[in-house]
Amino acid sequence: MTKNFNFLMFFHTMIMGTMMSMSANNWLIIWTGLEISIMSIMPMISNSNFLSSEASVKYFMIQSISSSMMMLGVLLLLINSKIDYQMILTSSMMLKMGIAPFHNWILEMIESVELMIMFLLLTLMKIAPLNMISYLMFKTNLFIFMSLLIGSLLGLSQTSLRKMMCYSSIFNLGFILASISLNSIWWFYMIMYSLMLVMILFLMNKMKINYISQLSLNENKSSLKMNIWLAMLSMGGMPPMMGFMMKLMIIQMMMTNKEFFLSIIMIASSTLVMFYYIRMSFISILLASSTVKWKIMNTMKSSSWIMMANITMMPLMLTLKT
Incomplete structure (x- = not known):
């Protein structure tokens, strides 16, 4: 529009x-x-x-x-x-x-x-x-359980980045629903998730990609590939990115409230989500690209805004958690 x-x-x-x-x-x-x-x-x-x-x-x-x-x-x-x-x-x-x-x-x-x-x-x-x-x-435990499983399992078979983002949204909504019953931290989780999502969608629009295969075939600048690599790792929950700290806070609160079964499901489903985001990162950086891989480090300065947004959030989250 x-x-x-x-x-x-x-x-x-x-x-x-x-x-x-x-x-x-x-x-x-x-x-x-x-x-x-x-x-x-x-x-x-x-x-x-x-x-x-x-x-x-x-x-x-x-x-x-x-x-x-x-x-x-x-x-x-x-x-x-x-x-x-x-x-x-x-x-x-x-x-x-x-x-x-x-x-x-x-x-x-x-x-x-x-x-x-x-x-x-x-x-x-x-x-x-x-x-x-x-x-x-x-009690929304059933919806949390189904959102975590469906968002992680069905996202593994997707080749469309849009549908993968949608399944990731369903997965993250499971964490948000779990945090609603604990305290008002779901607001903070939603803001951080929106920030990570807007990073990925901005890069998808700039690189003109809609499918995973385009990550390897599209010969964009290495700075753009480095940006989307960092954004995907943060969305998947790779430490020490802000996506990891958000999930860690929710899991800790669930275990404090003795919700051990849901905590186990959260950890297992987060591993699956991390797998398909690492798969996209692997394709975008390491496979089917004519760019010399060791020259990627020369573009770190141009991609520092996403890296700084992800890493500098960790001390802030630790402060809020305590």
Whole structure:
């Protein structure tokens, strides 16, 4: 979508809807803010491409179903029904965010939208539903378990970088859901995840790549390859990058609360996620490139902004953790 006045208007109303949902003190205003955000991002999804128009229709249908479920849960709450309204409200928010097992719709959309819209769908549009889940007392261990397994296992077989980022988002949402029940650290995790995602999407747009094979065939500058290598290692959780420190804090808190089973699943699934990010890094740096490998070190100065953003975050996170 062209970055014109219409785009700025829809983006502004989407931000206002998200802020309205987060600052509201009743369910009706929360629902209103969510609907404003949904109706604002739909024109941003749709453009001259036929596939993006189809994606906006799919998005509208899914969000309509989840909004109907949310209103049903609110009505059950108001009439003091014996039906578990918290389960219905939580399920509606999971469907809105595309968390496993409600993740298939976002995978179909992600290939036909622009990278900026993809970033908004994977980050900003999930903040208000996550904030609403933090108000509920419903146990989300099943959703955490499925998100960790599906996000790590199904991401191994992907060749599309967009779908791999989407499965990585599902995996990280499992960590965010686990941190919601602990304290408000999920805000910090979400900010750090958004920062890492915008680094990778920026480099994907600059290098014009959408598939793993293009990492080896695309003869970009070594500085760009070094940048995307560092960004992927951070997203995968390689120490001492900031992606590792975020996951370490959540796992430590889970073990402190004696959630040993979920902690084991987190560690095992993080290993799988680290594997497919290392695989992409290996392809981009070491394979099928005519660039002399030892000359990569000469480009470290040009790629220092991503490296510094990843490494200098570690002392800050250790300070916040203590």
